[in-house]
Amino acid sequence: MVLNNIKTLIEKYNNAETSLQEEAQLKAYFNGDHVAPEFEHYKPMFIYFSKSKQEQYTKDVPLNSKKTKLYQWISVAAVAVLMLGLIVPSFMGPTEEEKQEALMVYNQTMEAFSLISLGMNEGKTQLSSLALVGENIKEGAQQASKLSQFSIMTNKILKNN
Amino acid sequence: MKQADFVSLVMPFKDKVFRLAKRLLVSREEAEDATQEILLKLWKNNKKIGDYKNVEAFSMTMTKNFCLDRLKSRQAQNLKIVHNNYTDNNASLQHQVEAKDSVDWVSKIMEELPEQQKIIVQLRDIEEYDFSEIAKMLDMNETAIRVNLSRARKTIREKLTNTHQYGIK
Numbered sequence: 001m002v003l004n005n006i007k008t009l010i011e012k013y014n015n016a017e018t019s020l021q022e023e024a025q026l027k028a029y030f031n032g033d034h035v036a037p038e039f040e041h042y043k044p045m046f047i048y049f050s051k052s053k054q055e056q057y058t059k060d061v062p063l064n065s066k067k068t069k070l071y072q073w074i075s076v077a078a079v080a081v082l083m084l085g086l087i088v089p090s091f092m093g094p095t096e097e098e099k100q101e102a103l104m105v106y107n108q109t110m111e112a113f114s115l116i117s118l119g120m121n122e123g124k125t126q127l128s129s130l131a132l133v134g135e136n137i138k139e140g141a142q143q144a145s146k147l148s149q150f151s152i153m154t155n156k157i158l159k160n161n
Numbered sequence: 162m163k164q165a166d167f168v169s170l171v172m173p174f175k176d177k178v179f180r181l182a183k184r185l186l187v188s189r190e191e192a193e194d195a196t197q198e199i200l201l202k203l204w205k206n207n208k209k210i211g212d213y214k215n216v217e218a219f220s221m222t223m224t225k226n227f228c229l230d231r232l233k234s235r236q237a238q239n240l241k242i243v244h245n246n247y248t249d250n251n252a253s254l255q256h257q258v259e260a261k262d263s264v265d266w267v268s269k270i271m272e273e274l275p276e277q278q279k280i281i282v283q284l285r286d287i288e289e290y291d292f293s294e295i296a297k298m299l300d301m302n303e304t305a306i307r308v309n310l311s312r313a314r315k316t317i318r319e320k321l322t323n324t325h326q327y328g329i330k
Contacts, residue, residue, distance in 0.1 A: 041321050042321070053287050057196050059193050
């Protein structure tokens, strides 16, 4: 009787026509100890189905999304701090002491420059005397050309004679 | 929705999500990752969650789509060694022990089924959902599901009978 019942159930089961209750019945039968030898090969299938239903997801799911948001903002804060470090001193400007120091350094450099320029001027006057020499040489050259003309003239006169 | 509410909402079916993911992705680690991803996605949309009529069915659909996407992208990758796509040719001791255990044969047989049938067997035979619920989850009609389920069950039975009688006939 039970066997016949199971047989029809399995037939229906294979055609996917069983209801959930009937499937539960089958599962109960095959999970039991008294399985008829002709259905023995179904046993692992139903045992497997029942067994794999017991598998559980054990890992934790990190749901606190607030933490991740905080981490994102940390980099922004770091950049802001960096920018402040760069901008604030430039806005504050130099202190009185620094200003005086800068003025002193400026004056010192100006002095040094004026010293150099003095030397330069001296050199320049010496250079101007050199230029005078150059002019004299030019005049001499002109006079020399006159002399050459003179000699041409004398040659011509000599030929005529 | 508070975190506690969400957890109590998700609790009843998170194992089902995980089992479906494991059925499709095979490796436990990958299934865990997938489950986590899906739960996080749900949590991100927790304001809209009240609008869904059936969060569980919605999550199962999401799981199915997510895992199929994973499988597809895995196929697109060029020979990448993941947990399950390399096989040890030398039958290890564990393998031999497993082979003896005919219950584990069923899981091996199920691995060989087409994805669609895997999902249906998982939802019906293991999670024991109604056909109407499965139809909603998979966006199929009930007749198609019955046909697929019948095919899958018959395949499992045949292979199981073969291994059961192996060495006898």
